[in-house]
Amino acid sequence: MTTAQQSAPSAPAGLRERKKRRTRDALLRAALVLFVSQGYEQTTVDEITEAVDVSQRTFFRYFANKEEAAFAVQDLVEQHFVAALRARPAAEGPLLAMRNAVLCSWATVGEAIAEMVPVDLYMRTYQLIESTPALLAVHLRRSTELEEKIARLIAEREGLDVEADPRPRVAVAAFSGVMRVTGRLWGQGEDTSVEAIRRLTERYLDQIAPALAADWR
């Protein structure tokens, strides 16, 4: 309801719709640029709306709150991952399916992002999220919502009941715990390329089994 109205970006639609879309895009871009350049909390909603020349009230008609603007692109990335996971063949086990879904989706999200904002603006936004406590908090809450969705998806794939069998949630929890660690490390490192996070992810996912062994020596 809140999301997914930017789905058909090429639909001509009426003048009204196009105007709305332009306003939203302008607000989003202005917000991200300001956030990235001077910090999230240092950026006032008034500054954003002044940059786009609309009233403050209008900003809040497009975004429920200041945070929502920061996560608009992230939202798209997550939907992309879910779609990739759905596309995995049923023969793949849960962990392998999730692993392949991340690796695959990264290969293609780029274009989807570029339709909204420049890709490197998104990269810097992600790093900002990781390094701004208030945004990080929201990011983590959103992540758990996504986890729940994924757990249900995995359960469905395996023909299980999420409430009865702990394995779907446990597997997803372990998997996304690792994903969050890599996300954080990537945000802190200096190599911001997609290749970098890809390598990091593979390396860390490979360590799940060894890390859970009773004895590491």
Place this chain on the structure above:
Amino acid sequence: MTTAQQSAPSAPAGLRERKKRRTRDALLRAALVLFVSQGYEQTTVDEITEAVDVSQRTFFRYFANKEEAAFAVQDLVEQHFVAALRARPAAEGPLLAMRNAVLCSWATVGEAIAEMVPVDLYMRTYQLIESTPALLAVHLRRSTELEEKIARLIAEREGLDVEADPRPRVAVAAFSGVMRVTGRLWGQGEDTSVEAIRRLTERYLDQIAPALAADWR
């Protein structure tokens, strides 16, 4: 720096100190009672300070923000867990040590909590945190900070370098992912006893290995 000044609760100290402590305790208790009875966002800082009869400014001298009051007890619980983990014999492997630390610490936190607030007030506060988006977000951020601390502790136990070897972070990520799931399920369920979360935890932790198997069938 922000924490751990309630460490020596029996120290007589000066009149000033005792007065401060009483004010803080009163504010904390009033805040929690109001939070659980009418909701976090529905509770105004003014209401809290009126209940204790101090100025609003004073509240913000004891708590950096409204949230901090909600997490004061949680803070203590987490310190308790870390202490329990430190006390585990070096012979125990990482996962086993963490598992025993949680189970052990639950057996004794009760008293520590009771020195600050009634235990069942804490229970209801925890459920409130889990069910209030704004608080849940902060809770998750705090959790990742704790995870980082634990990862370093585990690495130390095993004589490893956290930055070089992914296993400590991966193990902790998997472990606490599971802990969060159980915490959430416990908050949603109706059995709010310590016994309940203990059982839930053991059951879910036992599923880590099976859940990460390549094939569940």
Place this chain on the structure above:
DNA sequence: TGTGAACTGTCAGTCGCTGTCAATAGCCTG
């Protein structure tokens, strides 16, 4: 006992966010 420091209250102001209401501008029907 007096002096400095710690606490506190008061006041004013910023910022995120919401409700209301009137004005404007695309859209659609006759």
Place this chain on the structure above:
DNA sequence: CAGGCTATTGACAGCGACTGACAGTTCACA
């Protein structure tokens, strides 16, 4: 194409979280 309908917007007022500045009290300690 006129005229009305409705979506979108701007202007304004107001609430609540939070902060800085200043002044008054109260404890601690020489």
